[in-house]
Amino acid sequence: MTxxxxxxxxxxxxxxDPQTSAGGxxxxxxxxxxxxxxxxxxxxxxxxxxDASGFWGWVDRATERLTSLLNPILVKEARQxxxxxxxxxxxxxxLAASCAWTIMGIVFNAPDVYYIPTGESMMIGYFMILSxxxxxxxxxxxxxxxxxxLDEGTYEMLAITRLSAWRIVSGKMNSAVLQMxxxxxxxxxxxxxxxxxxxxxxxxxxxxxxxxxITAMVLTALGLVLSTLxxxxxxxxxxxxxxxxxxxxxxxxxxxxxxxxxxxEQWSGTWFGFLAWFTxxxxxxxxxxxxxxxxxxxxxENRSTRLRxxxxxxxxxxxxxxxxxxxxxxDFEWINDGLLYLGIxxxxxxxxxxxxxxxxxxxxxxxxxxxxGTRMLFTWWMPGPGTGFMFVVATGVAGLVVxxxxxxxxxxxxxxxxxxxxxxxxxxxxxxxxYLLGYLGVIRLLAMPFLKRFGPSFVAPLVAAVVAYFLGxxxxxxxxxxxxxxxxxxxxxxxxxxxxxxWDEAFSPRGLPAEVAMLILVVGAGVLAINLVSLFREFRLRxxxxxxxxKQDLADESExxxxxxxxxx
Amino acid sequence: xxxxxxxxxxxxxxxxxxxxSFMVPRGSVFGYIGPNGAGxxxxxxxxxxxxxxxxxxxFIEGLSSVNDPDRVRRRxxxxxxxxxxxxxTNCAEYLDFFARSNGLVGRERTRRIRWxxxxxxxxxxxxxxxxxxxxxxxxxxCLGRALIHDPSVLILDEPAAGLDPRARxxxxxxxxxxAADGKTILISSHILSELAEMCDRVGIIxxxxxxxxxxxxxxxxxxxxxxxxxxxxxxxTETAKTILSQWDDVSDVVELNRTLQFRVAGNRQRxxxxxxxxxxxxxxxxEYRVVDESLEDLFxxxxxxxxx
Numbered sequence: 001m002t003x004x005x006x007x008x009x010x011x012x013x014x015x016x017d018p019q020t021s022a023g024g025x026x027x028x029x030x031x032x033x034x035x036x037x038x039x040x041x042x043x044x045x046x047x048x049x050x051d052a053s054g055f056w057g058w059v060d061r062a063t064e065r066l067t068s069l070l071n072p073i074l075v076k077e078a079r080q081x082x083x084x085x086x087x088x089x090x091x092x093x094x095l096a097a098s099c100a101w102t103i104m105g106i107v108f109n110a111p112d113v114y115y116i117p118t119g120e121s122m123m124i125g126y127f128m129i130l131s132x133x134x135x136x137x138x139x140x141x142x143x144x145x146x147x148x149x150l151d152e153g154t155y156e157m158l159a160i161t162r163l164s165a166w167r168i169v170s171g172k173m174n175s176a177v178l179q180m181x182x183x184x185x186x187x188x189x190x191x192x193x194x195x196x197x198x199x200x201x202x203x204x205x206x207x208x209x210x211x212x213x214i215t216a217m218v219l220t221a222l223g224l225v226l227s228t229l230x231x232x233x234x235x236x237x238x239x240x241x242x243x244x245x246x247x248x249x250x251x252x253x254x255x256x257x258x259x260x261x262x263x264x265e266q267w268s269g270t271w272f273g274f275l276a277w278f279t280x281x282x283x284x285x286x287x288x289x290x291x292x293x294x295x296x297x298x299x300x301e302n303r304s305t306r307l308r309x310x311x312x313x314x315x316x317x318x319x320x321x322x323x324x325x326x327x328x329x330x331d332f333e334w335i336n337d338g339l340l341y342l343g344i345x346x347x348x349x350x351x352x353x354x355x356x357x358x359x360x361x362x363x364x365x366x367x368x369x370x371x372x373g374t375r376m377l378f379t380w381w382m383p384g385p386g387t388g389f390m391f392v393v394a395t396g397v398a399g400l401v402v403x404x405x406x407x408x409x410x411x412x413x414x415x416x417x418x419x420x421x422x423x424x425x426x427x428x429x430x431x432x433x434x435y436l437l438g439y440l441g442v443i444r445l446l447a448m449p450f451l452k453r454f455g456p457s458f459v460a461p462l463v464a465a466v467v468a469y470f471l472g473x474x475x476x477x478x479x480x481x482x483x484x485x486x487x488x489x490x491x492x493x494x495x496x497x498x499x500x501x502x503w504d505e506a507f508s509p510r511g512l513p514a515e516v517a518m519l520i521l522v523v524g525a526g527v528l529a530i531n532l533v534s535l536f537r538e539f540r541l542r543x544x545x546x547x548x549x550x551k552q553d554l555a556d557e558s559e560x561x562x563x564x565x566x567x568x569x
Numbered sequence: 570x571x572x573x574x575x576x577x578x579x580x581x582x583x584x585x586x587x588x589x590s591f592m593v594p595r596g597s598v599f600g601y602i603g604p605n606g607a608g609x610x611x612x613x614x615x616x617x618x619x620x621x622x623x624x625x626x627x628f629i630e631g632l633s634s635v636n637d638p639d640r641v642r643r644r645x646x647x648x649x650x651x652x653x654x655x656x657x658t659n660c661a662e663y664l665d666f667f668a669r670s671n672g673l674v675g676r677e678r679t680r681r682i683r684w685x686x687x688x689x690x691x692x693x694x695x696x697x698x699x700x701x702x703x704x705x706x707x708x709x710x711c712l713g714r715a716l717i718h719d720p721s722v723l724i725l726d727e728p729a730a731g732l733d734p735r736a737r738x739x740x741x742x743x744x745x746x747x748a749a750d751g752k753t754i755l756i757s758s759h760i761l762s763e764l765a766e767m768c769d770r771v772g773i774i775x776x777x778x779x780x781x782x783x784x785x786x787x788x789x790x791x792x793x794x795x796x797x798x799x800x801x802x803x804x805x806t807e808t809a810k811t812i813l814s815q816w817d818d819v820s821d822v823v824e825l826n827r828t829l830q831f832r833v834a835g836n837r838q839r840x841x842x843x844x845x846x847x848x849x850x851x852x853x854x855x856e857y858r859v860v861d862e863s864l865e866d867l868f869x870x871x872x873x874x875x876x877x
Contacts, residue, residue: 061675061676064675064676064678064679065674065675068669068674068675068678072666072669072670075666075669076655076658076662076666076669079657079658079662080655080656080657080658081657083657084656084657152653152654153649153651153653154653154654154655156619156649156653157649157653157667157714158670159618159619160617160618160619160642160645160647161642161667161670161671161718162639162642162643162670162671162672163670164639298618298621298638299621300621300635300636300638361635361636362636363636363637547633547636547637549631549632550632550637550640553632553640
């Protein structure tokens with residue numbers, strides 16, 4: 001070894017540098033290599049030379065320390081994407097489109113542009129340019145990036161490093177956000193120009209940009225979840241087409257919202273209202289990222305508890321958002337809308353949870369609650385289809401009760417007044433609770449034999465859900481035809497299993513009869529009771545001891561940490 | 570230390586690995602031999618925490634790769650047979666990324682990358698995009714990636730594939746040096762002559778079952794049913810040939826110049842006995858030796874008809 005780089009390794013080891021000499025292999029095989037060699041240092045591709053002295057050496061080391069704090073995936077993806085043709089083309093197109101729109105706007109508005117505020121009309125174009133590049137490209141790049149890792153075997157190389165599944169997916173998400181920021185930075189001068197043209201407030205511009213950002217983040221996180229579902233090129237193509245279709249719908253919806261609600265009204269509403277809705281959207285970003293991470297994490301890991309915690313907080317955010325919106329608008333309908341979406345949300349989430357593996361790995365069992373009190377409180381947060389069912393039922397029912405309570409309190413205090421609907425929140429909540437207990441219970445019972453036979457999967461609960469919802473809607477119609485010879489056009493207790501009609505009835509001026517809501521709740525409670533019988537096996541699982549070798553390893557780790565902190569590393 | 574404990578892996582109804590158990594002590598090199606589809610890669614992937622066994626468990630340094638994969642990964646360098654590359658990335662960035670992913674920070678990371686580049690001979694390729702590398706260069710980079718965090722256990726699946734003869738010889742030396750440095754190495758290869766020279770023990774697997782697990786010398790001893798001997802005679806070979814032909818345990822006597830090659834039933838212990846008998850029969854022996862069996866011969870012998 002005659003080169004500078006190699007001699008610095010040997011030199012450091014000889015000097016007793018603990019970091020270098022710790023890598024004993026370096027010392028022993030320093031004289032061997034797989035040929036090659038070639039030019040002397042520097043390693044230009046690495047850019048950093050930690051042994052350099054002087055100011056620039058200090059800058060190198062400071063930069064090094066800073067980048068060490070970043071997610072490695074973010075660093076890699078940033079390097080990759082800044083060199084990629086796709087990024088360069090998109091960035092160039094965005095710049096070109098912004099310039100073109102600016103020139104066109106001035107030409108078409110001249111000479112009025114000197115006298116009349118035209119910022120609002122210019123903002124429409126900039127919104128379109130920024131939203132198309134952020135909605136269309138960033139989520140698709142994120143989808144392709146993770147799908148390619150899983151497809152081409154590079155994910156396995158990542159999986160055997162220290163990176164957890166969460167860090168891998170959040171790294172992908174971070175790099176998507178970085179791309180968004182770069183696109184945004186390209187259009188900032190245009191937005192400043194827009195403000196100077198007058199006719200649009202700074203707050204409105206900030207709000208529009210925030211809407212674009214949060215929507216693009218939700219779409220990107222959704223893209224990441226979908227990419228983990230795609231096993232094989234065919235399914236990947238279908239999911240990609242589905243994502244593109246969804247993006248188109250979102251683009252139009254977002255355009256409609258911004259053009260009709262934000263831009264013309266010179267929005268000056270409550271920041272808390274928008275903040276609450278942004279928080280709901282952000283909670284979905286976190287949920288999707290966590291779901292994607294859970295999908296790619298090893299099956300022996302606890303892949304469920306983190307998701308349950310997020311879902312719990314998501315419900316809290318939802319309840320606060322709906323309560324605030326109903327309170328601030330004085331509109332009773334918000335409560336029932338909130339109850340409906342909360343019920344549907346838990347039905348959907350519960351369906352996925354029913355597909356979890358019922359066998360817990362020894363690794364997960366080490367983390368089970370041990371004492372009677374903690375078992376009472378935290379068993380529901382542990383993985384498993386039974387605990388998942390109970391978690392959804394308990395949390396969902398609690399959320400529905402709280403939200404209905406807010407409605408009742410609002411009516412009593414006069415803060416919320418009834419407008420177009422006649423179903424009081426407690427009746428609506430009882431109906432949603434009944435559906436949650438009943439349908440989710442039936443889905444679980446239908447899916448259980450298939451899960452036992454074919455192992456954990458969300459396909460069996462999904463199929464069971466489709467069957468249950470279809471039968472629930474069609475059976476009353478069949479009974480109608482058998483009894484009356486035609487489908488009844490009058491809603492009655494017989495149609496209680498028809499969720500669509502029941503919801504329609506609940507939102508109609510007639511309102512849902514209280515006795516029907518109670519009937520649905522009682523039937524749901526009956527289905528829950530049947531389910532409880534098969535749940536006990538999961539609750540009997542006990543915590544197991546951490547193996548001695550792992551304890552030893554933990555002790556070694558903390559000892560090393562002490563040594564490192566002692567040496568002031 | 571590497572240990573497989575009664576590991577079985579089913580893919581549908583196919584048993585890719587069938588109750589395989591073996592142990593590789595610290596600082597030794599274990600060669601894993603088997604035809605394509607024998608279960609080598611699957612068992613290596615189980616050890617590397619990338620696959621879960623249907624039954625049994627795998628251990629690295631006493632830690633279960635099933636239940637403590639995160640702890641196992643810190644100690645493990647895995648070089649798979651397929652190389653996963655990234656577009657728009659050069660060699661230095663690639664190694665830097667894996668160094669970061671393995672928790673290396675600051676000077677330690679930069680030093681480690683430099684060392685790996687020197688070690689694998691990739692320094693002149695530092696700025697070259699990895700998609701443009703030759704097969705051999707990719708193998709070097711892949712080995713570098715496995716070594717970047719200085720793991721105590723190395724699992725190398727076909728590391729010599731695509732390397733030129735010179736690089737293969739160097740790889741052999743490097744593996745021996747790594748083992749001498751205390752690293753435990755599990756290596757699979759189709760080039761059996763190379764494994765014979767670098768491995769302390771060899772495991773032969775076919776159709777998911779481990780058929781043999783021993784040192785190369787031990788395998789030769791255990792599997793021998795006959796010896797092929799060569800005798801160089803001083804003088805008339807015809808007499809010696811006649812004498813040999815009369816013995817019941819000797820067969821296939823072939824004469825070439827003043828050399829006789831023949832087969833004797835039994836193992837190496839018969840070698841001395843045959844020499845004594847030749848001397849007693851007053852045959853003038855100038856040179857006497859056993860024709861050594863190669864690992865290829867052993868492999869064919871061990872696998873032939875055992876699992877069908």
